[in-house]
Amino acid sequence: MTAVTVRQSGGAEIVSIPKAIGQSLGIHVGAKLDLTIEDNKLVLTPIKEELSLDALLADSPKEAFGVTDEDREWLDMSPAGKEI
Numbered sequence: 001m002t003a004v005t006v007r008q009s010g011g012a013e014i015v016s017i018p019k020a021i022g023q024s025l026g027i028h029v030g031a032k033l034d035l036t037i038e039d040n041k042l043v044l045t046p047i048k049e050e051l052s053l054d055a056l057l058a059d060s061p062k063e064a065f066g067v068t069d070e071d072r073e074w075l076d077m078s079p080a081g082k083e084i
Contacts, residue, residue, distance in 0.1 A: 004016060004017075017044075025046055031046060031047075034047050
């Protein structure tokens with residue numbers, strides 16, 4: 001068993017998950033956990049989220065979505081076969 005200390009952060013009381021435990025459960029910064037109380041104990045359960053393209057791109061820098069000169073050249077090319 002690993003003991004952790006409850007700390008104050010703004011208006012919340014927080015605990016830190018030790019890195020080894022987080023790694024063994026596949027928990028990372030930004031992961032979502034379900035918090036329940038069972039038999040007077042706090043229980044955290046990792047939430048497995050279905051990844052969608054929207055979810056994967058949500059945290060991408062917006063400037064990464066700009067069309068480059070190379071993209072524009074490719075988009076303006078005539079079809080070479082039966083792409084259309």
